Amino acid sequence: MAQPSATPAPTPAPAGLQQWTDAAARLQSQSPGPTRTEPAAPGSAPRTAPGSQVPWKIEDEKSGSKFAVKVGRGVLWGVVALAAITGIRSWFWTPAPPKPAPTKVDSGPQYPVQEAQAIAARFARSYLTWDEDDPQTRAAALARDMPRGTDTTTGWNSKGHQQVLVVLPSTVSVLGDKRARVRVDLLVSGPAPADSAPADKDKADKDKADKDKGDKKDDAKKDDAKKDAKPASATRWMGLEVPVVEASGRVVVTGQPGIVGVPNNGPSVPVPSAKSNDMEFGDKTRGVVEEFFSKYATGEPGSVAAPGASIPALPSGMTLGSIRNWAVDEGGGTDRVGTAVVSWNVGGAEIEQTYRVKLTRVSSAQAERWQVAEVHGGFTP
Structure with a gap:
């Protein structure tokens, strides 16, 4: 009796692909549908049914492809790092250039x-x-x-x-x-x-009368006196x-x-604008201003000035003529400013002066009054 011929054993898969073959078998066993498996001969490896094939084709990856993938990944991570450092906004909006620092010009030493x-x-x-x-x-x-x-x-x-x-x-x-x-x-x-010496009419008339009288005995003496006299x-x-x-x-x-030459007069200047005056307050404080100026020339301004005010006395020989005008600017608060037009008697003449006067309100437990805190000559609108 003839022995049945033995089925040749399947060629074992390469060692590198064995793991992929085993994975395909496991995947096929988990998929639905009947699976036909032939009985294996004793001592032979199991065979897969003709209908079950590996679902993909395994190929070796070329070295050039691996290099391209690595380069792409490196470029991608480089872009991400650059965006983190510089900020994405700077790629689209260019910042304005900084303003140049002002140039310092050395003009050299100033003229003495x-x-x-x-x-x-x-x-x-x-x-x-x-x-x-x-x-x-x-x-x-x-x-x-x-x-x-x-x-x-x-x-x-x-x-x-x-x-x-x-x-x-x-x-x-x-x-x-x-x-x-x-x-x-x-x-x-x-x-x-010579052309500005005033004519002495009386002397001329007297000289004419002397000539008419024929009195010439002092002519020589007068001529000598004229020579000695200074012009x-x-x-x-x-x-x-x-x-x-x-x-x-x-x-x-x-x-x-x-x-x-020296100018005979100054140039024209703008006319100052008129200021509104507080007539009621001016009438109320006129006596305060008159008392101050009467003491101002006598060397005692501190006796009627506000506490802490430092106002030097005027030169001696001046006396108050009158307060020609006293007007206080519109305003409020504890300090008020006004303009005083004052006439003084000095050097045998009367002269008119203008002052800006600052009044301050001084309060105590018994009373409240206004006193002069500052006085300045001249009116500056």
Whole structure:
């Protein structure tokens, strides 16, 4: 009896694919539907029915694909990190550029205006002061403020007499290259101009009468007296523009100055707007203001001023004429301000002055009153 031929054993799967084959078998056994399994021969491995196949195809992954996946993942995580650091908003909205810091311009040291005024004022006094009997004094005074070696005797014919009484340095016009022009106003005293001497009509009439009488015996004596008599003096304002330069750390006069005119009047100014006045309060406090000004000139303003007020007394020789006007500005509170027009008797004349007066309310347990806290000369609207 012939032996049945043995079924050849299935070729075992590669070791790397065995795990995938086992997983497919388990998945097939869990799926619904009948599964036909042939009986296995003794000692043989079980075989899967023809109808059950592995549901996917297993292929080896190429090395190029693995590299591309890794690169993609790296790029993705890089983008996420960049967004976290810079913020997504900065990708779409560009911030405004910062404003540049202001540029500081070094204009260099400022011109020494005060020194220029002082030098020009001293030079102007020396320049407009002369005495024909002592010319060297003027030359020595001018040498203090002019460059070394300058001939300080030129520009004056060494005649006449003139004296400077007041010196007022004014504007400094900077011309560049350390040079400037300084304006100085001076009050000088000297011989009166011939055309401005007043005619003495009485003296002329008397001289005519003497001539008519034929009395000429004193003519020679009168002529000698006229020769010895000094000419009449007069004061007048003069302007002087002095050129100066800064050299070697100080200011000096560079050359001869020029005499210029002094304005006879000032320019026009805007008319101040009228202020509303508190008539009732002005009438109520007029006596307070009159009492204060009467004590102001006598040296006792503190006796009627508000506590803590410091108001110096006026010079001696002044007495109160009258309070011409007293008006208080509209307002309220414990401090009020008004304008007082006051006439004073001083030097044999009566002059009118304007003051701004501050009143403050002083209270005590028994009474309440207004007193002067401040007083300032002049009215500034």
